[in-house]
Amino acid sequence: MRAAVIVFPGSNCDRDLAVAFEAFGGQKPAMVWHKDTELPAGIDIVGVPGGFSHGDYLRCGAIAAQAPITRAVADFAARGGMVLGICNGFQVLTESGILPGALMRNAGIKFVCKPVPLEVVTADSPFTADLEAGSRIEIPVSHHDGNYFADAEVLARLKGENRIAFRYASDINGSMDRIAGVLSENRRVLGMMPHPERAIDPLHGGTDGAAIFSSIMSSLATA
Amino acid sequence: MKATVHVMLKQGVLDPQGEAVRHALGTLGFDGVEGVRQGKIIELDLAGEDRDAAQDQVTRMCEKLLANTVIESYRIEIA
Numbered sequence: 001m002r003a004a005v006i007v008f009p010g011s012n013c014d015r016d017l018a019v020a021f022e023a024f025g026g027q028k029p030a031m032v033w034h035k036d037t038e039l040p041a042g043i044d045i046v047g048v049p050g051g052f053s054h055g056d057y058l059r060c061g062a063i064a065a066q067a068p069i070t071r072a073v074a075d076f077a078a079r080g081g082m083v084l085g086i087c088n089g090f091q092v093l094t095e096s097g098i099l100p101g102a103l104m105r106n107a108g109i110k111f112v113c114k115p116v117p118l119e120v121v122t123a124d125s126p127f128t129a130d131l132e133a134g135s136r137i138e139i140p141v142s143h144h145d146g147n148y149f150a151d152a153e154v155l156a157r158l159k160g161e162n163r164i165a166f167r168y169a170s171d172i173n174g175s176m177d178r179i180a181g182v183l184s185e186n187r188r189v190l191g192m193m194p195h196p197e198r199a200i201d202p203l204h205g206g207t208d209g210a211a212i213f214s215s216i217m218s219s220l221a222t223a
Numbered sequence: 224m225k226a227t228v229h230v231m232l233k234q235g236v237l238d239p240q241g242e243a244v245r246h247a248l249g250t251l252g253f254d255g256v257e258g259v260r261q262g263k264i265i266e267l268d269l270a271g272e273d274r275d276a277a278q279d280q281v282t283r284m285c286e287k288l289l290a291n292t293v294i295e296s297y298r299i300e301i302a
C-alpha cells in the first residue's frame with residue numbers, strides 16, 4: 001500500500017496522518033508538497049490532512065483548493081483513486097468541488113475540540129467496510145468551520161445514494177442532518193471533519209479510528 | 224480602475240457570526256436590531272480602462288475563488 005499525504009503551508013496533521021498510514025499499510029507515505037504538479041507514481045491512496053492551510057485566508061481550504069497538487073488530486077479521484085480528506089482536508093475537497101457542499105463557521109461560533117460519538121451511516125465504502133452501519137464510534141473533532149451545508153437537491157442525492165458516511169450522534173456544529181462525513185459518487189473519496197488519525201493508539205485515548213485505516217488496507221489488498 | 228466585490232452568505236443560509244454580533248449589540252443596549260448579516264469586501268486594483276472587460280474578469284474571479292457560490296452570493300462594483 002502506497003499512500004501520499006499532501007502538505008500545504010499550514011497543514012499540521014500531515015505527520016499524524018502519515019503515521020496512521022504507515023502503521024496500517026507498512027510503508028512510509030510520500031509527503032507531497034502543494035506546489036508539486038503530479039502525484040508520485042503508484043499511489044493507492046491520497047490523504048489530504050487537517051490544519052490551517054494558507055492560514056484559512058479567504059475561506060478554509062479556498063487557497064489550497066487552487067494549488068497545483070489539488071488539480072492532480074482531482075484527476076486522481078476522477079480516475080477512481082482513493083482520497084481521504086480530514087478536517088481542513090475535507091474543506092479543501094469541498095472548495096475544489098471534488099466533494100459536494102461547503103463547510104461553514106460552526107453554528108455556535110466556537111472552535112469545538114473534543115472526542116465526539118459518531119453514527120456510522122454506511123459500511124458500503126472502502127473506508128467503512130470494517131465498521132457496522134448503525135454502530136457508534138468515538139473520534140475527536142477539532143474545528144471552527146465544520147458546519148456542513150448543501151442545497152436541498154444535493155442533500156437529497158447524498159441521502160438517496162447512501163453517501164453520508166458518518167453523522168454526529170448529537171449536533172455539535174450546526175451541520176445539516178448532523179453530517180460529519182460524505183462520500184463521492186463512486187464512494188472512493190471520503191471527506192470527514194473528525195480526525196480518525198488521532199484515535200488509532202491507546203495512548204490517544206481511543207482507537208476507534210483504526211477501523212477506518214484497516215478498512216482502507218483491506219479494500220486495497222482485495223482490489 | 225478599482226473593483227469592489229461584496230461577498231455575503233446567501234439569503235436563507237444561517238450566519239452565526241452575524242447572529243453573535245446581533246446578540247452583542249443587544250447586550251450593549253442597542254435595542255431594535257432585528258437582524259445582522261456579516262460579509263466581506265474585497266477591493267481590487269485593476270490595470271486597464273475597459274469596464275466591461277473588468278466586470279467579466281472579476282465575475283470569473285468570484286466564480287473561481289473570491290466567493291464560494293454554494294453558500295455565498297457576490298456583487299461587483301467597478302469604479
